[in-house]
Amino acid sequence: MRVLPDDQPWVFDLISPDDAVRAAARRRNQAVIAGASEALRRYNKVWTRPDFVPLAHAFVRETERTLKGLVSAFCSAEDPQVRARYAPYAVLYLQWEERYPAELTESWMWSIWTAKEVVLRNLHRQGVPPELGPEIADLIVAALHRPYRCKDWRYASLLHQVAPVERIVTIDDDRARFALHVVRNPAVNVTRATYPRWLAAQPAR
Numbered sequence: 001m002r003v004l005p006d007d008q009p010w011v012f013d014l015i016s017p018d019d020a021v022r023a024a025a026r027r028r029n030q031a032v033i034a035g036a037s038e039a040l041r042r043y044n045k046v047w048t049r050p051d052f053v054p055l056a057h058a059f060v061r062e063t064e065r066t067l068k069g070l071v072s073a074f075c076s077a078e079d080p081q082v083r084a085r086y087a088p089y090a091v092l093y094l095q096w097e098e099r100y101p102a103e104l105t106e107s108w109m110w111s112i113w114t115a116k117e118v119v120l121r122n123l124h125r126q127g128v129p130p131e132l133g134p135e136i137a138d139l140i141v142a143a144l145h146r147p148y149r150c151k152d153w154r155y156a157s158l159l160h161q162v163a164p165v166e167r168i169v170t171i172d173d174d175r176a177r178f179a180l181h182v183v184r185n186p187a188v189n190v191t192r193a194t195y196p197r198w199l200a201a202q203p204a205r
Helices: 009-015 019-046 052-064 067-076 080-099 101-107 112-126 130-145 152-158 174-184 194-200
Strands: none
Touching: 009 019, 009 067, 009 080, 019 101, 067 080, 067 112, 080 101, 080 112, 080 130, 101 112, 112 152, 130 152, 130 174, 152 174, 152 194, 174 194
């Protein structure tokens, strides 16, 4: 795949604890998305014409400047070095969803839950980069501490790679107990139905 230009360090400001810095990053993000949306509008208007190809390329270029483009580069990478290069952007997306879900919803042109699922599925199937293990551990623990959100179940599929057991055991919750069950049973294949089945099999408390 074509490697994207590394000229988007500003996207990490989307999760800054500083409200002003985060707001400035969101404005920039919205401007980039607006450019992608306009390119898509022009493409959709003329896609049946012979000259539509340059407009299609314009849409791709604009999308590559968004966080979605960077996350997509991670998910589609076949070269391990390319995947490692874009892995921080995939984790950034998960951190944005965890910390500021309302802002993400306002700032994302596509389904935020589909993006979350695609990233978590990729991390499960292709592996969590070792250097990002601590950040994934933080995300797993944060998901266990809050009310369930769409696609959170996929975090459980990462527990065979990243298992912050010492933090999970401090959480008095059925989901945390299920997480420990997954950690202690490597043969468990986590699907959407695994937790409900496990929960139904537990003795009344």
